[in-house]
């Protein structure tokens with residue numbers, strides 16, 4: 001799990017272990033108990049995904065360095081293509097299609113300050129869609145993703161928004177559901193209440 005110490009990553013790790021999976025945490029920082037690796041380095045992805053069934057990426061670059069998200073996505077795709085692990089990326093909501101028929105990030109009321117990360121997330125999805133080697137799946141959370149309850153009850157959809165909010169705990173349930181029973185191979189899905 002790349003981004004394992006982040007707010008999404010921590011809950012995905014917990015959900016995975018709760019279901020009895022062996023989960024390795026990866027962080028760029030030494031000392032947090034995780035294995036050290038950078039999602040943006042193909043050699044790290046190869047080393048850490050060798051012998052693994054699934055690699056999960058939930059990395060968020062620091063503001064101003066949004067380009068790193070796309071670079072990390074390319075490296076994750078290239079790395080798993082070499083080792084044969086499946087790749088599940090937790091991305092952004094910006095590229096989802098609203099009921100009005102436009103992209104979330106193009107809505108007039110979309111917060112300006114979220115523009116750079118939302119556009120990087122949309123590009124991240126395009127990079128996945130252009131890939132011909134890796135077995136990837138891209139999960140777009142809804143716009144509001146916050147710590148909350150693990151209910152296990154939510155809606156699942158494809159490119160269109162199915163709700164505007166979900167708890168990170170339930171997002172983690174959706175990640176592990178897809179890990180265990182893949183439904184969106186080389187595709188994007190979303191969840192929401």
Ligand SMILES: NC(=O)c1ccc[n+]([C@@H]2O[C@H](COP(=O)([O-])OP(=O)(O)OC[C@H]3O[C@@H](n4cnc5c(N)ncnc54)[C@H](OP(=O)(O)O)[C@@H]3O)[C@@H](O)[C@H]2O)c1
Nearest residue numbers: 003005006007008027028038039058059060092093143145
């Ligand atoms: N509504 C939405 O669309 C929405 C809302 C929230 C989050 N998200 C998405 O969910 C994902 C995770 O977000 P989050 O809230 O969990 O972020 P976060 O709490 O900031 O954690 C992100 C983690 O990414 C790691 N990281 C960054 N670059 C890395 C790299 N190159 N290699 C390895 N690890 C790297 C950092 O770990 P280290 O510093 O330890 O390496 C950090 O712990 C992001 O893609 C974010 O855009 C989407």
